[in-house]
Amino acid sequence: MIGTLDSKTPPGPLDQKWRNHQDHSRLVSPNNRRKLEIIVVGSGLAGGSAAATLGELGYRVKCFCFQDSPRRAHSIAAQGGINAAKNYQNDGDSVYRLFYDTIKGGDFRSREANVYRLAEIANNIIDQCVAQGVPFAREYSGYLANRSFGGAQVSRTFYARGQTGQQLLLGCYQALCRQVASGTVKMFPYTEMLDLVIVNGQAKGIVTRSLRSGKMERHAADAVVLASGGYGNVFYLSTNARGSNVTATYRAYKRGALFANPSFTQIHPTCIPVSGDYQSKLTLMSESLRNDGRVWVPKRKEDRLTPPNEIPEPDRDYYLERKYPSFGNLSPRDISSRAAKEVCDEGRGVGPGGRGVYLDFADAIKRLGVETIRERYGNLFQVYQKITGEDAYKVPMRIYPAVHYTMGGLWVDYNLMSNVPGLFVIGEANFSDHGANRLGASALMQGLADGYFVLPNTLPNYLAGQMGKRPPPDSPEFEQAEQSVRARIEKLLKVNGTRSADSFHRELGLLLWDKCGMSRNEQGLREALRKIPELRREFWRDVRVPGDEKDYNQSLERAGRVADFLEFAELMCTDALERDESAGAHFREEHQTPDGEALRNDETHAAVFAWEFEGENQSPKLHREQLHFETVHLTQRSYK
Amino acid sequence: MNFQLRVWRQRDRKAPGKLVDYDVHDISPNTSFLEMLDILNENLIRTGGEPVAFDSDCREGICGTCSLTVNGEAHGPDHPGAVCELYMRKFQDGDTITVEPFRVGSFPIVKDLAVDRSALDRIVQAGGFISARAGSAPEANSILVPKHDADLAMEAAACIGCGACAAACPNGSAMLFAAAKVSHLSFLPQGAPERERRVLRMIQVMDDQGFGNCTNIYECEAVCPAKISASLIAKLNREYARAQFRRRLGE
Numbered sequence: 001m002i003g004t005l006d007s008k009t010p011p012g013p014l015d016q017k018w019r020n021h022q023d024h025s026r027l028v029s030p031n032n033r034r035k036l037e038i039i040v041v042g043s044g045l046a047g048g049s050a051a052a053t054l055g056e057l058g059y060r061v062k063c064f065c066f067q068d069s070p071r072r073a074h075s076i077a078a079q080g081g082i083n084a085a086k087n088y089q090n091d092g093d094s095v096y097r098l099f100y101d102t103i104k105g106g107d108f109r110s111r112e113a114n115v116y117r118l119a120e121i122a123n124n125i126i127d128q129c130v131a132q133g134v135p136f137a138r139e140y141s142g143y144l145a146n147r148s149f150g151g152a153q154v155s156r157t158f159y160a161r162g163q164t165g166q167q168l169l170l171g172c173y174q175a176l177c178r179q180v181a182s183g184t185v186k187m188f189p190y191t192e193m194l195d196l197v198i199v200n201g202q203a204k205g206i207v208t209r210s211l212r213s214g215k216m217e218r219h220a221a222d223a224v225v226l227a228s229g230g231y232g233n234v235f236y237l238s239t240n241a242r243g244s245n246v247t248a249t250y251r252a253y254k255r256g257a258l259f260a261n262p263s264f265t266q267i268h269p270t271c272i273p274v275s276g277d278y279q280s281k282l283t284l285m286s287e288s289l290r291n292d293g294r295v296w297v298p299k300r301k302e303d304r305l306t307p308p309n310e311i312p313e314p315d316r317d318y319y320l321e322r323k324y325p326s327f328g329n330l331s332p333r334d335i336s337s338r339a340a341k342e343v344c345d346e347g348r349g350v351g352p353g354g355r356g357v358y359l360d361f362a363d364a365i366k367r368l369g370v371e372t373i374r375e376r377y378g379n380l381f382q383v384y385q386k387i388t389g390e391d392a393y394k395v396p397m398r399i400y401p402a403v404h405y406t407m408g409g410l411w412v413d414y415n416l417m418s419n420v421p422g423l424f425v426i427g428e429a430n431f432s433d434h435g436a437n438r439l440g441a442s443a444l445m446q447g448l449a450d451g452y453f454v455l456p457n458t459l460p461n462y463l464a465g466q467m468g469k470r471p472p473p474d475s476p477e478f479e480q481a482e483q484s485v486r487a488r489i490e491k492l493l494k495v496n497g498t499r500s501a502d503s504f505h506r507e508l509g510l511l512l513w514d515k516c517g518m519s520r521n522e523q524g525l526r527e528a529l530r531k532i533p534e535l536r537r538e539f540w541r542d543v544r545v546p547g548d549e550k551d552y553n554q555s556l557e558r559a560g561r562v563a564d565f566l567e568f569a570e571l572m573c574t575d576a577l578e579r580d581e582s583a584g585a586h587f588r589e590e591h592q593t594p595d596g597e598a599l600r601n602d603e604t605h606a607a608v609f610a611w612e613f614e615g616e617n618q619s620p621k622l623h624r625e626q627l628h629f630e631t632v633h634l635t636q637r638s639y640k
Numbered sequence: 641m642n643f644q645l646r647v648w649r650q651r652d653r654k655a656p657g658k659l660v661d662y663d664v665h666d667i668s669p670n671t672s673f674l675e676m677l678d679i680l681n682e683n684l685i686r687t688g689g690e691p692v693a694f695d696s697d698c699r700e701g702i703c704g705t706c707s708l709t710v711n712g713e714a715h716g717p718d719h720p721g722a723v724c725e726l727y728m729r730k731f732q733d734g735d736t737i738t739v740e741p742f743r744v745g746s747f748p749i750v751k752d753l754a755v756d757r758s759a760l761d762r763i764v765q766a767g768g769f770i771s772a773r774a775g776s777a778p779e780a781n782s783i784l785v786p787k788h789d790a791d792l793a794m795e796a797a798a799c800i801g802c803g804a805c806a807a808a809c810p811n812g813s814a815m816l817f818a819a820a821k822v823s824h825l826s827f828l829p830q831g832a833p834e835r836e837r838r839v840l841r842m843i844q845v846m847d848d849q850g851f852g853n854c855t856n857i858y859e860c861e862a863v864c865p866a867k868i869s870a871s872l873i874a875k876l877n878r879e880y881a882r883a884q885f886r887r888r889l890g891e
Contacts (some may be wrong), residue, residue, distance in 0.1 A: 053774045068695065069761050071801055072703045125775070131777035133770045133830045135785075135794040142784030160794055166702055167797060174769035181765040189758070212750055241697040275670045280678055281699045282755065381701065386718070386725045389670075452774040500685040502678070546690050551652075552751040553695055555685065 005258075005610060005625040008413040009113040013629050015095075018117045021414070022457055026464035033058035036463055037470060039206055039221040041071030041193045045165075045444060046427025047171040047227030049451025055179030057456060062219055063176070064188045066211060066243055071173040074229060074241040076446060078165025079286035079380070080149060081157035082129075082444040084122035089146055092153040097118045100632060102442060105151045105332050106407070107437020107584035107600060108634045109261070109608075111627060113414060114432045118442075121449040126158055128452055132171040136160050144263040150287050151439040151639075152585050153330040158284075162286050162379045168444055172451070190216075192557065193248045194488075195481040196224065196255045196423065199471045203252075203423035209489075209558055214550040218473040218482060222466050223459060225421045226252060227451070228426040230406035232265065234565045234572065235517070236509025237286040238403035239271060246568045249410050249429050253571075257418045258610035258623060260411035260431035262568070263576035266438055266585045267518050268404030269336035272387050272397075273356040282402040283387055285359070285380055287440040290329045292364035292373065295320050295399070297348040297357050300403070305351055308358055308396050319343055327639040334437045334585040341518050342596070344400075351398040360396035368578070397429070401518060405443060407434040407585065409533035411610040411625070412538045415458035416450060419610075422466070424459060426450035431608065436584025472505060489549050492559050497542030501559035504539045508532070508562075508569055516573050523590040525577040529570060533617075536566040571611060571620060578622065581605040593636070602634050641667045641733045645680065647692055654746050659738065669729035674699060674706065676728055676822040677739075683856055693755035701725040701865060704800035707807070708753055709740040714804035714863040722865040723804060742807035746814070746850045757803045759849040760817060766845035767838040768821040770830050779879060785828060793827040796820045798866040805860035807869075811852030816860040818846050819876035820868045826879055835884035 010021040028036065036059050038049040043065040051063040061510040065073060085098040099119035103110055120177050130136065130144070136158050137145040148155040160167035179185040189210045197205035197218070228248035232238040253259045270285045296318045298304060303311050319339055321328040333337075340357050343349065350356045370393060374381070381392045388398070409431040410418050414430070417424050427447040434442065471477070515528035539562070545555040582591040582598035583605070591599040600606075608625040642665045648655030664680050671679070674696050681691035697705040701722040708723045710716030715723040718730050733736065739753065747755040798835075799819070805816035824841050826830035831838070854873050861870035 048773075067703075067705060068757060070799070071761075072697055074698060074703070077698045077702050078702060086780070093847055124775075126780045127777040128772065128774055130780040130783055131770070131772035131830060133772075133793070134827050135790050135797050135827050135828065136786055137794075138787045138790040140787045142786050142790075143781050160797075162797060163702070167794075170797065174764060175772070175774075177761065177765040178771060180761075187761075189761075216820065238772075241703060242699060243697050276668050277747075278668065278671050279677050280672070280675050280677055283700045381739060383725070386701075386721055386727065389729060390726070456774070498686065500682050502682065534764050536713045544685055546685060546688075550695055552754060555691055 005411070005419070005623050006413065007111060009111065009627060010413060010414065012112045014112060014116050015411060017113050018120060025458065025461040028460045028463050030058050031429050032467060034060065034120055035467065036060065037221040038223050039219055040225045040227060041206065042073065042227035042427070042429070043176065043503050044073035044075035044227060044229060044427060045169055045172060045447030046451045047225070048073065048169065048176050049448050050225055050426060050455050051185050052172060052175035052179050053452050053456045054459070055184035058184065058298060060183040062188060062221065063185055064191045064208060065192060066190065066192045067445060068189055070176055070187060070189065071170065072171060074244050075169045075444070077241065078444055079162045079284065080288040081147065081159035081164045082125065082168065083149070083156050083441040084126045084158060085119060085156060086123055086126060086444070088398070089155045091154045093156050095511060097154065098122060098156065102433070102439055103428060103435065103632055104637060105439035106437050107598065108435065108606065108629065109627065110435030111432055112629055112631055117454065118433050118446055118449050121453045122445050123449045124453055125445060129168060129171050131281060132175060134160060134167045134171045146530035147288060148291055148330065148442040150330050154305060157441045159288070161375060162288070163540060165444060168448065172448070189329040194251065194481045194560070196252045197477050197481045198255055199475060199477045202421045204471050204477060205473065207485050209485070212552050214553065216485065218478045220470055220473040220478070222463055222470050223424060225424045225426060226410065226429050228429050229410065232403045232406050233579045234508070235403040235512050235570050236601060237274065237279060237282050237506045239268060239282050242281060245564070247561050247564045248426070250564045250568050252410060252423060254613050255420070256613065257420050258411035259408070259425055259571060260608050260610040261408035261575065262572040263516070263579055263586050263613070264436050264584065265403060266333060266405040266407060267337040267401040267640060269340055269401050270334055270359060270399045271402035272384065273347065273351055273400040275352065283383065284402070284404060285384060285399055287333070289359060289380060290375055292376065293329065293359040293361050294318055294363060295329055295357055295359055297343045301347045302350060304354060308350070317343070322400060324639045331639045332437060332439060337518055338587060340401055356398040358396035359399045361392065362396070365393065405438055407431065407438055411608065413462065416455055417458070417462060418438070422462060424455060426455055434556060438588055439490065489556065489560070492543070492545050492556060492563065493549065495540060495543050496542050497544065499542050499544060501543055501545065501555065502561040504535065504543065505562045505565065508535060508566060513571055516576050519587045519589050520576050522577065525573050528573045529577070532566065532570045532573065539563065539566055574620065575609055575611065578609060579605060606634070620639045641728060641731070643667065644736040645733065646736065646738040648878055649692065649752055650749055650750055657749070660682065667728050669727070671728045672699070672724060673710065673726040673728065687774060692753060694856050696724055699724045702800060704802035705800060707742045707755055707757070708806060709742060711738050714742060714807040714864055719863060720865050720867045722800065735833055742803055744806045744812045747803060748813060758805055759851070760814065763814065763818055763842055763846050764821060766822040767834065767841035769823070770825060772835065783829060789827050793824050796824040796827065796868065796872055799868050800866050802863065802865060804863045806851060808854065808859040808863040810857060810859070811855060811860060812850040813854050814829055814853065815854040815873050815876065816864065816868055816870065818842050819872040823872045823875050835879070836886055839883045840877045840887070841877070
């Protein structure tokens with residue numbers, strides 16, 4: 001059914017591919033757009049911008065989100081900024097350089113043509129957001145301000161204090177609201193997609209459940225767009241929102257969509273350390289803090305519990321500056337995270353449990369004054385104080401890496417269409433642009449690029465051949481999908497065991513963090529692959545889901561998601577085991593350079609690993625998409 | 641730490657609700673308020689009870705989903721901040737804590753502590769936007785915005801849309817919410833073309849949704865997690881008066 005994986009990358013020189021592709025794609029005329037229905041699942045930066053833009057173009061759009069309002073999607077929590085190669089700073093930036101930094105940051109495991117298009121479009125995004133009234137930071141002249149960010153030597157990041165994600169999301173939420181008011185987009189808040197419906201091999205609808213009333217619905221459409229975000233919550237503790245989940249993409253996987261590179265999960269270096277077992281989430285401290293903060297631990301283990309301000313300069317180890325002199329505190333996320341783990345493994349970690357490093361602003365405050373620091377990061381310092389009870393203006397912050405973003409996702413071609421015709425996947429939910437590691441301020445860029453500019457230009461090429469092919473929602477395929485959703489819910493309610501779904505989720509998270517977290521090895525992965533099915537069996541034997549399905553039943557909602565995570569975790573570990581190399585965030589201990597950096601195997605592994613579901617409790621089938629690099633030369637990443 | 645909780649339980653919108661007592665034990669002071677409720681729910685599930693429904697998502701004070709009234713205060717005692725940013729170290733061991741939903745006529749109760757705030761979405765749908773079609777935007781630096789104006793716009797735009805302002809207001813007014821959006825967009829040159837139309841429509845819908853009026857009580861500002869200043873309500877009133885005046889002049 002699947003055959004070879006064709007990325008459908010257009011021919012021609014790299015910098016003309018996207019233009020040429022648009023010139024030769026099919027279009028849908030305005031009077032036909034009104035006849036086409038499009039489902040968008042998710043209302044974050046990708047889903048919200050896609051729904052608003054498609055609505056504006058005249059399609060009939062249905063947009064679904066599990067939150068009570070589209071404005072709550074987790075894009076809102078992104079802090080630091082959004083990249084674009086405007087070169088407003090005259091510091092040598094260019095589209096090519098943004099492309100190169102992104103593909104290098106991803107450790108050469110992403111598609112050249114996709115990444116180049118992303119870098120090209122980034123400038124349009126800034127224009128679009130300014131036009132919408134996003135209050136980006138400004139110079140006194142009234143021009144836009146920039147700051148620098150990890151993994152780059154130019155200053156190309158646009159920001160709105162420490163709330164860039166919020167402001168960009170509100171911009172796209174407002175655009176979405178305008179379309180809702182004009183009747184082109186219909187919003188379905190508090191609604192979860194529980195299955196994908198495929199008719200004659202094409203994605204033609206979804207089955208949803210209202211989280212409030214439990215009501216099940218079938219929605220037929222001419223195309224389905226998934227913008228349901230990443231799967232970082234498979235680790236239980238992550239910087240994701242409580243509700244973020246893998247269900248939409250995993251359900252699509254079970255219906256035949258390929259899941260690509262699930263083992264590529266990003267561990268963000270600057271989060272507030274874990275403080276106890278009860279903890280429900282981890283909070284990110286924006287990477288932008290590394291612009292002015294210096295990361296260090298005591299040189300000697302004995303100083304681990306000494307108050308930081310009493311440790312004299314010579315006894316401090318500014319390990320990022322020491323190991324990576326040219327990028328220093330701005331080294332990419334994967335490298336900074338592993339370096340933190342390393343010093344903690346050596347017993348030099350600080351704070352309770354010894355899993356923490358200092359992020360110190362004393363020098364920056366001396367240099368710039370406390371007011372400047374307050375202006376740049378005030379809200380982050382406030383968040384830190386709320387959570388830890390400590391004042392970071394006076395004592396250094398304690399930080400530790402935490403799961404943050406997932407580069408893996410459903411496989412898509414250059415048009416952002418999955419191997420299932422009619423199923424498009426955008427934003428964090430797809431795998432396409434960040435390779436094995438995402439650079440800071442690139443997630444917002446990708447979400448909005450996909451939603452505002454890529455999808456609206458690639459979707460018509462598919463839709464042009466689909467006029468009049470939308471099946472009625474009472475066709476047998478819908479019936480079958482709804483029955484399977486109902487059966488599963490019933491099964492969950494019937495177990496009537498003794499443990500909450502959360503308790504299983506927490507156990508799964510600890511296992512994954514240990515065996516498939518910041519570093520991985522064959523033995524650990526095999527152990528995880530043995531334990532996950534055991535845990536899953538235990539779940540289906542002993543979970544307790546109180547209440548019934550015709551109600552606002554948060555336990556049921558969570559149990560369904562945990563059940564999917566318990567299956568998905570196995571796929572993630574399978575991929576991590578199969579990828580017998582280190583690349584970016586995927587660090588296999590067996591493959592490292594003498595000084596402990598990730599060692600790729602370009603001979604055999606310069607490829608996307610895309611997995612096909614083969615049936616319950618069956619091993620998934622591996623498909624490979626070879627990555628061709630026509631422009632860049634694969635090098636060992638060096639940030640020294 | 642140990643606490644006695646009095647939690648509002650209500651089956652659905654129409655059913656009568658009541659406060660029910662629960663005890664929670666051995667809570668670390670570093671536990672967040674919502675994590676404390678998670679622990680309560682975990683115990684309820686284990687002992688065969690029905691967990692308390694409450695909404696939350698990001699749990700870092702930015703998404704605006706959480707919506708609890710704690711001891712009579714929207715978002716609890718640790719202002720400014722959403723209730724997800726409230727930590728148990730703010731309470732004394734042995735305290736009795738009353739937990740209720742946001743109480744506003746325009747936010748019907750869904751279940752227990754969860755409320756329906758779609759009325760706020762409808763206010764934004766009425767005009768809380770700048771109509772900018774993707775593809776038609778000019779080069780970003782061709783629109784200059786004085787830093788001072790950009791900063792004011794940002795301060796107003798920081799609203800997280802939680803609805804605490806309306807919950808704290810004795811009149812159930814959403815003026816601070818509407819003021820934040822109207823101000824954000826009218827501080828910027830990009831917002832100028834739709835300035836009058838926006839404020840007139842948003843206020844119309846705000847009234848239609850049953851929110852009350854502002855009588856300068858300032859409870860909204862006191863509980864706002866995003867520190868939106870009540871002075872923006874004065875700006876909203878000026879914008880509204882200006883728009884009505886210009887409309888009358890036929891401009």
